[in-house]
Amino acid sequence: MPDRRPLIAGNWKMNGLRADGTALARDLAGRLAAAGSAGFDLLVCPPATLLHAVGEALAGSGIALGGQDCHAAEKGAHTGDVSAWMLADIGCSHVIVGHSERRHDHGEDDAAVRAKAAAAHKAGLTAIICVGETEAERDAGEAEAVVARQLEGSIPQGADAVDTVIAYEPVWAIGTGRTPTVADIAAMHGMIRRRLHGLVASPDSVRILYGGSMKPGNAAEIMAVADVDGGLVGGASLKADDFWQIALSVR
């Protein structure tokens, strides 16, 4: 059985000014230091404007820093965008790509997500590649087919268990307080694991995160599901108490 150390990642989305972000980062760093050792990896993904300040607040803490998106190019005439190399330069080790909010708000398709993940890999970052069906797709019985298609289209050539994490985030569970049943999560994560064979090197070592309305009250149950190797937490990652409680829920 491959050792997949759980990863608890906070996606702060478009939230936080410098004072909030650094206070939250310091709070988490203090909790991890007080805990001594933890059986999980912690990652926070603040908005781009906070990467520098949060990176400083986390220095030496063992908590990793990640971006929420990157452009596929290294540099150039792309007003408003941030490259994977820029994220690496400011201290990031990870970047989220293909979040459903990017897919929806910015029209990113699988090919765009794959190009971003490839750029992340070239820049030395671990790409957290997000997949997930809409409610209409689930109701139509297409959830697994949609997610399988997203995986095949979004994972770049040469991906492996070190540089790639998958996050399964059903769109209808994000920010809604609704979650799939543990049976549905188990079925989807099992399907993702099977599909990773042939798409990545060392598929059994790739971490597959669940995301969507994860809270202290449901985290232990979700994290106990086979092939759930951690969480990608949105709203609850903005509160140190909640995020820490979720982290402590890992098996």
Ligand SMILES: O=C(CO)COP(=O)(O)O
């Ligand atoms: O989109 C998410 C994480 O990327 C999940 O968001 P919520 O935890 O707020 O539902």
